Amino acid sequence: MPRSLSTPGLRPQDNSACRGPKPAPPPALCLPAWPPQDITGPLPRIGGIILAAGESSRMGRCKAILPLGGSTVLEQTALALAAAVTGPVVVVCGHHGDAVRAEARRCGLTAVTNPHPENGMFSSVQCGIQAIVSHVDAAFILPVDTPLVRASTCMLLAASFVRQGHAVTLPVASPHRSRTGHPPLLRADVLRSVLRHDGKDGLRAVIRAFADLGMNTTVPVADEGCLRDMDTPEAYRLAVAAFRRRHIPTAGEVLALLEIAATPPHVRAHGVRVGQAAALFACRMVSCASPSVESLPDAGLALASGTLHDILKGYRQHEKAGGAMLRRYGFDAAARIVAAHRDTDPARVRIPGERELVMLADKYIRGTTLIPMEERFDQRIREWNRDPQAVRDISARKHRAMTLRRLLDAALGQDSYRLLQQELA
Numbered sequence: 001m002p003r004s005l006s007t008p009g010l011r012p013q014d015n016s017a018c019r020g021p022k023p024a025p026p027p028a029l030c031l032p033a034w035p036p037q038d039i040t041g042p043l044p045r046i047g048g049i050i051l052a053a054g055e056s057s058r059m060g061r062c063k064a065i066l067p068l069g070g071s072t073v074l075e076q077t078a079l080a081l082a083a084a085v086t087g088p089v090v091v092v093c094g095h096h097g098d099a100v101r102a103e104a105r106r107c108g109l110t111a112v113t114n115p116h117p118e119n120g121m122f123s124s125v126q127c128g129i130q131a132i133v134s135h136v137d138a139a140f141i142l143p144v145d146t147p148l149v150r151a152s153t154c155m156l157l158a159a160s161f162v163r164q165g166h167a168v169t170l171p172v173a174s175p176h177r178s179r180t181g182h183p184p185l186l187r188a189d190v191l192r193s194v195l196r197h198d199g200k201d202g203l204r205a206v207i208r209a210f211a212d213l214g215m216n217t218t219v220p221v222a223d224e225g226c227l228r229d230m231d232t233p234e235a236y237r238l239a240v241a242a243f244r245r246r247h248i249p250t251a252g253e254v255l256a257l258l259e260i261a262a263t264p265p266h267v268r269a270h271g272v273r274v275g276q277a278a279a280l281f282a283c284r285m286v287s288c289a290s291p292s293v294e295s296l297p298d299a300g301l302a303l304a305s306g307t308l309h310d311i312l313k314g315y316r317q318h319e320k321a322g323g324a325m326l327r328r329y330g331f332d333a334a335a336r337i338v339a340a341h342r343d344t345d346p347a348r349v350r351i352p353g354e355r356e357l358v359m360l361a362d363k364y365i366r367g368t369t370l371i372p373m374e375e376r377f378d379q380r381i382r383e384w385n386r387d388p389q390a391v392r393d394i395s396a397r398k399h400r401a402m403t404l405r406r407l408l409d410a411a412l413g414q415d416s417y418r419l420l421q422q423e424l425a
Contacts, residue, residue, distance in 0.1 A: 050109075059236065063230065091109050141183055153171050169216070220260050267310050277420055289411075322338040343401075380394045
C-alpha cells in the first residue's frame with residue numbers, strides 16, 4: 001500500500017490516501033556496519049583475545065582443533081574477530097598447549113601461554129590482556145567455545161565503540177534482551193582494571209563495576225550464536241548442525257531482526273502468513289518431487305525469508321533496503337530473496353525456488369487474509385487506474401506471476417491456491 005511519513009523521526013505509517021514520496025531507509029540499518037561510513041581519520045586500535053587454555057574436560061578432547069565448517073573451531077572464532085579488529089589478536093594457550101599453538105600458527109595467530117591454566121578462565125583473560133594492552137585502544141574477549149558468534153556482531157560492536165567509545169560494549173541477542181552475549185569489547189582502561197582485579201567473580205565483576213558507573217552500552221544483534229557455548233559432545237554436534245544453516249536466520253533471529261527494524265505489528269503479521277505459505281509450498285514440492293530432481297527449495301529458508309520480506313515496508317525501495325539490512329547482519333541467502341521478492345522473470349525459472357515461492361505467497365495474501373492472486377492484482381490496478389503506466393506495469397507483473405503460478409502448480413501436482421485454502425485458511 002502507498003506510504004507517507006507521518007511524523008519526523010518516526011517510522012512511516014499506512015496512509016492509502018497519500019501517494020507522496022517514501023522516505024529513504026535509515027542508513028544505520030542498511031549500510032555495512034564496518035568500517036563506519038561516517039568516520040574520518042584513523043580508526044582506534046581494536047584487538048582480540050581468544051581464550052583457549054581450558055582442559056575441555058566435559059568435551060573429552062581439545063575444543064579448539066575440532067572440525068567446524070571446513071576449518072576448525074579456533075579458525076572460525078578467529079574469522080569472526082578478523083572482520084572487525086584493527087590491532088593484534090592473540091590466542092591464550094594452556095591445557096592442550098602444543099595442539100592449540102600449532103593450530104594458532106596455522107591460522108597466522110600469535111599464541112601466548114597461561115602458565116597456570118588451572119586457576120581458571122580469568123587467569124587466561126589477564127594473560128591475554130597483558131600481551132596486548134599496550135598496543136590497543138580496546139579489545140574483544142572471546143572464548144574459543146563460542147565459535148558461532150557472527151562476524152556481523154563483532155562489526156556492529158566495533159562500529160558502536162568507534163562512534164561512542166563506551167567502557168564496555170556488549171551484544172544483546174533480542175528477544176533475549178535480559179542476556180548479554182559474547183564477545184564483550186573492553187576499552188583500554190577497562191583492560192587495565194581487569195589486570196588489577198583480584199579475580200573475585202571474574203570478568204563479570206569488572207564489567208558490572210563500570211556498568212554501575214553508567215559507562216557501558218549494549219548493541220542489539222540478530223545472533224543466537226553469541227549466547228551459545230560448546231562444552232559437551234552434544235553441544236558440539238548441535239553447533240555443527242547450526243553452522244551448516246547459519247545463512248538462514250533462526251526463529252529467534254527473525255524476531256530480533258523485526259525488533260531492530262521496528263517493523264509494525266500488522267506488517268509482521270502479514271509476513272508470518274507469507275512465510276507459512278512459502279514454507280508450505282516448499283514442503284509439498286519436496287514431498288512430491290521425483291528422485292531425479294536435484295534442486296528443491298529449503299522450507300526453512302522460505303519461512304524465514306517470507307516472514308522478513310517486508311521488514312522495511314514503508315521505506316523507499318523497501319525490498320532492496322530489506323535485503324541490504326539482512327546482508328548487514330550476515331544472512332546473505334535470505335537477503336537475496338527479500339531484495340528480489342517483488343517480481344521475477346518466469347522465463348529464467350524451471351522449478352520455482354525460495355524466491356519464487358515467497359513472491360507467489362505474497363501475492364496470495366492481503367494483510368493476513370488469503371485471496372485469489374487475480375483479485376490481488378486487480379485491486380492494485382483499480383487503485384492506480386488514473387496512472388496508465390502504473391496499470392501497464394501491474395498488468396505485466398500479473399502476467400509474470402500467473403505464469404509462475406502455473407509452474408508452481410505443476411511442481412505441486414495440485415492447485416496452489418486450493419492447497420493454501422486447505423492448510424492455511
